[in-house]
Amino acid sequence: MISDVINAHEIKKVDPVFGQLSFDDHEQVVFCNDKDTGLNAIIGIHNTVLGPALGGTRMWPYNSEWEALNDVLRLSRGMTFKGAITGLNLGGGKAVIIGDAKTQKTPQLMRRFGEFVHTLGGKYITAEDVGMETTDMDVVREVTPYVTGISESNGGAGNPSPITAYGVFMGMKAAAKFKFGSEFLEDKKVWVQGVGHVGESLVENLVNEGADVKITDLNEERLQEVSSKYGVGIYRGHDMYLEDMDIYAPCALGATINDDTIYKIKAKVIAGAANNQLAIEDIHGKILKERGIVYAPDFLINAGGIIHVYAELENFGKQEIIRKTENIYNTTLEILENAKTMGITTQHAAINIAKNRIKKRKKENSK
Numbered sequence: 001m002i003s004d005v006i007n008a009h010e011i012k013k014v015d016p017v018f019g020q021l022s023f024d025d026h027e028q029v030v031f032c033n034d035k036d037t038g039l040n041a042i043i044g045i046h047n048t049v050l051g052p053a054l055g056g057t058r059m060w061p062y063n064s065e066w067e068a069l070n071d072v073l074r075l076s077r078g079m080t081f082k083g084a085i086t087g088l089n090l091g092g093g094k095a096v097i098i099g100d101a102k103t104q105k106t107p108q109l110m111r112r113f114g115e116f117v118h119t120l121g122g123k124y125i126t127a128e129d130v131g132m133e134t135t136d137m138d139v140v141r142e143v144t145p146y147v148t149g150i151s152e153s154n155g156g157a158g159n160p161s162p163i164t165a166y167g168v169f170m171g172m173k174a175a176a177k178f179k180f181g182s183e184f185l186e187d188k189k190v191w192v193q194g195v196g197h198v199g200e201s202l203v204e205n206l207v208n209e210g211a212d213v214k215i216t217d218l219n220e221e222r223l224q225e226v227s228s229k230y231g232v233g234i235y236r237g238h239d240m241y242l243e244d245m246d247i248y249a250p251c252a253l254g255a256t257i258n259d260d261t262i263y264k265i266k267a268k269v270i271a272g273a274a275n276n277q278l279a280i281e282d283i284h285g286k287i288l289k290e291r292g293i294v295y296a297p298d299f300l301i302n303a304g305g306i307i308h309v310y311a312e313l314e315n316f317g318k319q320e321i322i323r324k325t326e327n328i329y330n331t332t333l334e335i336l337e338n339a340k341t342m343g344i345t346t347q348h349a350a351i352n353i354a355k356n357r358i359k360k361r362k363k364e365n366s367k
């Protein structure tokens with residue numbers, strides 16, 4: 001057997017994709033390389049039973065290819081569940097570009113990336129994620145039709161972030177109703193971690209509702225901008241998890257609910273936009289449940305963005321986008337109640353519904 005003659009480090013090398021912890025029966029993983037533009041990207045297609053795999057492209061200076069690979073595997077899986085639970089005919093996919101969006105992103109690189117997307121013939125459809133702008137999608141659109149989230153002037157639906165934030169706001173209200181008995185967030189202490197595209201819009205919704213909002217971000221400029229625009233406080237301490245708050249809204253990157261943070265968290269509700277907030281779903285979801293912290297599953301409440309870009313594909317208008325996004329409130333409440341009745345984590349309750357829809361469609365497709 002090959003593993004008898006090589007050490008564990010080598011095994012990691014010979015089992016680079018299917019052997020990853022985050023690998024969960026993904027259909028296809030595509031590595032894209034172009035020396036001329038400096039493109040190093042990975043496209044993950046998790047599942048296409050319900051439709052083409054739609055999911056944004058993230059550009060991030062990953063510390064290693066392993067980190068990038070695991071991110072794309074986790075993110076694409078989440079997209080499958082997001083599309084399924086939202087009732088959309090979409091599969092799950094995602095792409096990551098390894099690099100610093102501020103210094104390494106060029107139109108040439110984005111165009112080359114678009115060409116790789118095109119080779120998949122529509123099995124994967126891209127959009128923006130962290131490190132991407134609507135204008136980047138416009139560049140991708142020059143070489144492939146398999147892109148959404150392009151600007152309105154180019155016939156697209158524009159930036160999906162405000163709708164994502166509105167969906168998160170709806171999910172947060174449902175979680176508040178479940179935990180506190182009222183959906184109104186007036187005077188609730190809400191901490192928003194990461195005030196980028198989505199975080200800022202969420203702050204706006206929360207301020208309009210009268211919530212007591214505090215913000216954190218690694219980017220000082222963003223902090224100043226959002227703080228002065230909405231009159232919210234900036235957190236200057238060194239460990240926000242220890243702070244007294246009602247609701248924690250992770251809107252930066254994933255895995256912030258992990259071994260280091262989980263027992264510190266004082267919030268009674270967690271509801272935010274970031275994908276894959278639970279570092280290890282089974283472990284950290286269970287601890288939250290045991291601690292009585294209500295976790296609104298990320299892929300459920302941050303689905304506003306995908307609804308928005310789906311509208312671009314299906315040609316439905318703003319009203320229907322809003323209706324579908326507002327429905328996140330009902331679905332969240334239903335799932336939180338389901339989880340309670342069944343004695344399972346909210347994450348599992350949500351995944352079960354998503355998986356059942358896919359299973360049903362697979363059965364129908366095979367008839």
Ligand SMILES: NC(=O)c1ccc[n+]([C@@H]2O[C@H](COP(=O)([O-])OP(=O)(O)OC[C@H]3O[C@@H](n4cnc5c(N)ncnc54)[C@H](O)[C@@H]3O)[C@@H](O)[C@H]2O)c1
Binds near residue numbers: 129219252254275306
């Ligand atoms: N944009 C969308 O429509 C959309 C849809 C669904 C999910 N999401 C997810 O929501 C999250 C935010 O997306 P976005 O589009 O606003 O991204 P963004 O890049 O515009 O904003 C992210 C912000 O988080 C900050 N940040 C990074 N690490 C941080 C840390 N450790 N602590 C505090 N702040 C930190 C960054 O400085 C930045 O301001 C991402 O996880 C993304 O995948 C976004």
